Amino acid sequence: SAVISQKPSRDICQRGTSLTIQCQVDSQVTMMFWYRQQPGQSLTLIATANQGSEATYESGFVIDKFPISRPNLTFSTLTVSNMSPEDSSIYLCSVVWPIDTEAFFGQGTRLTVV
Amino acid sequence: AQTVTQSQPEMSVQEAETVTLSCTYDTSENNYYLFWYKQPPSRQMILVIRQEAYKQQNATENRFSVNFQKAAKSFSLKISDSQLGDTAMYFCAFTAGGTSYGKLTFGQGTILTVHP
Numbered sequence: 001s002a003v004i005s006q007k008p009s010r011d012i013c014q015r016g017t018s019l020t021i022q023c024q025v026d027s028q029v030t031m032m033f034w035y036r037q038q039p040g041q042s043l044t045l046i047a048t049a050n051q052g053s054e055a056t057y058e059s060g061f062v063i064d065k066f067p068i069s070r071p072n073l074t075f076s077t078l079t080v081s082n083m084s085p086e087d088s089s090i091y092l093c094s095v096v097w098p099i100d101t102e103a104f105f106g107q108g109t110r111l112t113v114v
Numbered sequence: 115a116q117t118v119t120q121s122q123p124e125m126s127v128q129e130a131e132t133v134t135l136s137c138t139y140d141t142s143e144n145n146y147y148l149f150w151y152k153q154p155p156s157r158q159m160i161l162v163i164r165q166e167a168y169k170q171q172n173a174t175e176n177r178f179s180v181n182f183q184k185a186a187k188s189f190s191l192k193i194s195d196s197q198l199g200d201t202a203m204y205f206c207a208f209t210a211g212g213t214s215y216g217k218l219t220f221g222q223g224t225i226l227t228v229h230p
Contacts, residue, residue, distance in 0.1 A: 031216055042205060042220040043159075090157060096216040103149075103209075103216055105159035 002027045002097035006106030013083055013113050020079045021109045023093035028073035030099075034066070037090040037108070046091075049076045083113045116141040118208050120221035127196045128229050134181075135191045135224050137206030145211035148182070149218070150191045154202040162204070165189065196228045 003026040013019050023032060031050055035043040047055045047068055055068040069077045080087050093106045118139045127133035139148070150162040165173045165182050172180050177197075181190045193200055206221040 033216055033218075035218075042222050043218070045217055045219070048217060092157075092159065094159075094216070094218070100211070100215050102161050102164065103218060108157040110157070 002029070002095050002104040004093060004095065004104055004106040006093055006109060008109055009107060010110040013111065015084050015113055017083055018079055018081045019083065019111060020077050021091055023076045023106055025074045025095050027097050029095040029097055031096070032070065032076045033094040034068065034078045035092045035094060037092065039088065043092065080111065085113045087111065088113045116143065116208050116219050118206050118219050118221040120206055120224050122224045124225045126227045126229060129196055129198060131196055132192060132194045133196055133226065135204055135226065137189045137221055139187050139189060139208050141208065143210045147209050147211065148189045149207040150180070151205045151207055152202045153205065163191065198228050198230060200226060201228045202226060
């Protein structure tokens with residue numbers, strides 16, 4: 001199994017500011033995934049982060065709003081930029097380990113924008 | 115693109131009884147996998163069960179089993195001997211195989227409440 005540490009677990013931020021969420025995995029993984037879960041809703045994939053290349057974004061998500069870094073095989077960050085109240089959500093990172101088996105999730109970051 | 119649909123926003127069951135959660139999906143992929151995840155109030159996503167599309171045999175995991183109907187694109191979850199700890203949001207999820215493995219498409223979720 002893979003253990004994922006995600007920080008912060010929650011934050012309250014002012015509109016117009018940015019928040020960076022960190023995801024640390026205890027295994028080396030090729031791909032890391034970032035999801036958004038809006039209040040009372042399901043999870044939606046934001047982007048896939050590969051080490052050494054630019055992240056691949058899903059429809060409706062753009063790099064300027066959600067820049068992602070992937071400096072090595074065990075770490076990734078997601079930044080939520082220029083936040084508005086509509087960005088209030090839970091953000092989760094995920095990895096698959098071992099390959100082609102179970103997807104593990106971080107504990108999630110509950111973001112509230114005021 | 116694939117879609118996953120859960121038509122039951124909420125379900126309830128008495129402790130020790132059996133409940134079935136429904137899920138349908140649509141895809142043009144031949145190589146894919148289906149999952150049920152549980153999300154308790156702690157927000158932690160927990161894998162309940164996994165099914166490979168190429169396997170005809172339905173997956174089982176202790177009290178949890180699925181009814182996988184590939185032709186009908188149906189993937190329901192049966193929870194037997196329900197326990198209070200089963201109370202959670204349940205998500206059905208899909209991923210294609212190969213290089214897309216891990217990119218999950220989720221259904222809308224079903225809130226399950228187990229009553230004592």
